[in-house]
Amino acid sequence: MARRVVQWGTGAVGVEAIRGIVDHPNLELVGAKVYSEQKAGIDAGVLAGREPIGVTAAIDIDTAGVDAVLYAPRHPSVDEVAAILASGANVITTAFAFHPARMAQHDRGRLQQACIEGSSSLHGTGLNPGNLGVVIPLALTGMSRTIEHVRVQERADWSVYDSVEITFDQMHFGSPLDEVDAQTDGLRFTSQLFQEQVWLLGDALGLGVDEVTTDLEVIPASADRDVCGRTLRAGTVAGQHWRWSGLRNGEAVVEVETLWTVGEPQPTHWPTPQHGWTVTIEGTPSMQAHLMTLASFRRDVPLAEHVRSASVATAMQAVNAVVPVCSAAAGFTTMADLPLSLYRSSTCRRDQE
Structure with missing residues (x-):
């Protein structure tokens, strides 16, 4: 059964995450959170430069019944993440929380309590800090x-x-x-x-x-x-x-x-x-x-594609962590706790669950 995922934030990393979620056979994109009226109402596939996929981006998102939220806004909010965790959705974020046990005590306590309330897990990942x-x-x-x-x-x-x-x-x-x-x-x-x-x-x-x-x-x-x-x-x-x-x-x-x-x-x-x-x-x-991280070590590609490759890598580290984070115990799950996130072809990925 595919994990139901909401993409939270549709900036440079967020749009790459949408592409990764849509292409992943064990994940289903069910929502896309945006912060501007200009993006609200647009199909998430279109925001990611793809064909429409039937998921409309919105400013207000209900995460009840969602397996995971891939949280990638420019400015993270402990209040937002605590509410998501308390709703029962696991949070995989590229924005902060790389080692929540070492966060400021007040924020750490709020996030711990939210994980308890929602039986959910919080995982921070990315490049550096990150993979x-x-x-x-x-x-x-x-x-x-x-x-x-x-x-x-x-x-x-x-x-x-x-x-x-x-x-x-x-x-x-x-x-x-x-x-x-x-x-x-x-x-x-x-x-x-x-x-x-x-x-x-x-x-x-x-x-x-x-x-x-x-x-x-x-x-x-x-x-x-x-x-x-x-x-x-x-x-x-x-x-x-x-x-x-x-x-x-x-x-x-x-x-x-x-x-x-x-x-x-x-x-x-x-x-x-x-x-x-x-x-x-x-x-x-x-x-x-x-x-x-480059777009290619073999092909001649524009500089912009090389720059974009870092966003792809950041997003995919999070996308590939969704399934193991959903299977992890409730609480804080760091990069040191998870098994290695490996690329699998579509056929192999279907056999993971």
């Missing part, structure tokens, strides 16, 4: 005898990311340098997500992390730059180097590092991993893996 930042490192450690240190690095140029609202408004690229720090609105939320990732790696591996610290360095743009139709002015923030460190007795044992620029060369004192994601495990044995 590339958690699942890949955890999988590699299966070859370890000892682990001294785990580092996840992400290097990316945001100038090709066609979402100026996130780049400028949420992440504060283009803002004056003295107005941007780890506690700036928007950045504080992003930082909390990565802190959860550090805690999750530390907790899952039993590394004894007792504190997570945050460091941020911003660099200015050396010239005016056009970024998807919006100007990033010289002297404003054009680079952010974040490092979240999981400490054990004052010594870093887990580090998550992001090196983000917007068309600006990295300063020479920054680390220089390859573009994409690099996982380094120091131990016995020591290991390193580099990963990228």
Whole structure:
């Protein structure tokens, strides 16, 4: 029997999730939540660039009787998610809750109670934080005898990311340098997500992390730059180097590092991993893996398709988690708790349940 799924949010990730749900033989799309009157009333298939599928997008969605909600809004709400969980629907989200046990106590308590009321489960996933930042490192450690240190690095140029609202408004690229720090609105939320990732790696591996610290360095743009139709002015923030460190007795044992620029060369004192994601495990044995998501490594495709591939990967990590999350016990279910989400051909997928 197919799992009944509502797609909550139809942005870049949401539309890819709709495509993934529709194509998945063990899932049935039964609703699509939108936040604007312009999208309300439009068929969900059309919103995702497909033929109509008979599911109309709406601002008000009833999740009673739904197996799962794939929750992917730009700005997540604990109130929304608690209500969904309490209605009995499991929540798989790419927006937050990567390690709910390490969330702020008030939010954690509300979500726990909602899971109890609805006999439902909450699961956070994605890329980084997500599969590339958690699942890949955890999988590699299966070859370890000892682990001294785990580092996840992400290097990316945001100038090709066609979402100026996130780049400028949420992440504060283009803002004056003295107005941007780890506690700036928007950045504080992003930082909390990565802190959860550090805690999750530390907790899952039993590394004894007792504190997570945050460091941020911003660099200015050396010239005016056009970024998807919006100007990033010289002297404003054009680079952010974040490092979240999981400490054990004052010594870093887990580090998550992001090196983000917007068309600006990295300063020479920054680390220089390859573009994409690099996982380094120091131990016995020591290991390193580099990963990228592209539209193709074989075909010549437009840059926009390469950029879109990250949204596809984010969405499919959530889509492929629906069936196992629906089968999980009520409560918080992290990426460390689930079996690996594997791609299966349509024939094999029908045999999964």
